[in-house]
């Protein structure tokens with residue numbers, strides 16, 4: 001398989017991927033991008049030295065098409081693309097909720113489709129991309145998707161039936177941590193700390209905790225117990241978290257995100 005890759009609908013996720021591919025050594029001359037607005041196309045050309053083309057031109061010229069428009073825009077994009085996509089193309093969707101069958105029904109018979117759920121830490125090469133094969137995608141197609149998305153972080157293959165859950169955990173996941181940092185920084189203000197110091201303390205606690213979760217090999221419960229001294233400060237905070245149902249709130253929140261991913265399946269949202 002040749003390596004010409006096109007990113008169609010280059011917004012936040014498309015640009016995160018594009019920039020990571022270039023950082024990871026992908027030649028800009030092997031990349032094509034499309035954007036709806038001419039100013040956006042000019043910006044991408046200038047910043048990354050890539051060629052910007054129409055969606056139809058991308059479909060003809062690239063071997064792999066990565067579709068990173070909003071789920072609600074996917075139908076329009078596919079209407080525009082479908083007549084121009086030869087059956088030997090690999091089509092990768094980065095959209096939440098939309099199943100591979102949606103693309104297979106609208107593209108030439110036997111088109112290989114791969115569904116990927118990335119996340120925004122791809123911008124700092126700490127992304128997670130969850131990858132599933134459509135009906136006609138082979139191991140080689142999955143490996144090609146891993147080769148692309150692996151430039152911006154880790155990848156994980158899952159059956160497509162798990163994609164909505166993975167979207168709730170991983171695609172949306174960074175937002176929950178930002179939300180927690182925002183709330184804990186407010187707590188710092190309440191406790192009389194300047195906002196910048198409160199922010200720095202909480203962000204470093206988050207980074208330290210994340211690295212320990214990744215590298216220590218310890219279960220999160222054990223790591224939390226190590227912080228929680230008998231009759232100490234932490235257990236008072238934990239009791240309040242439990243009293244306020246934070247664990248149940250998180251479970252309900254992720255279930256709601258999973259349900260919304262399912263609702264997006266039609267592309268109409």
Ligand SMILES: NC(=O)C1=CN([C@@H]2O[C@H](COP(=O)(O)OP(=O)(O)OC[C@H]3O[C@@H](n4cnc5c(N)ncnc54)[C@H](O)[C@@H]3O)[C@@H](O)[C@H]2O)C=CC1
Pocket residue numbers: 008009010011012013014034035036037055068069070071073076077094095096117118119120171172
């Ligand atoms: N933002 C996130 O954290 C994540 C987003 N996603 C998925 O990635 C996709 C994109 O999300 P964002 O990057 O956040 O949205 P975005 O709005 O930043 O990017 C979408 C881009 O597509 C362009 N576009 C729309 N229709 C087009 C067309 N017909 N031709 C060319 N360009 C077109 C828009 O102008 C926009 O720049 C969505 O499907 C979303 O579900 C997946 C994982 C994480």
Ligand SMILES: O=C(O)[C@@H]1CCC=N1
Pocket residue numbers: 096167171172
């Ligand atoms: O909120 C959303 O729909 C997108 C998909 C996962 C993260 N952001």
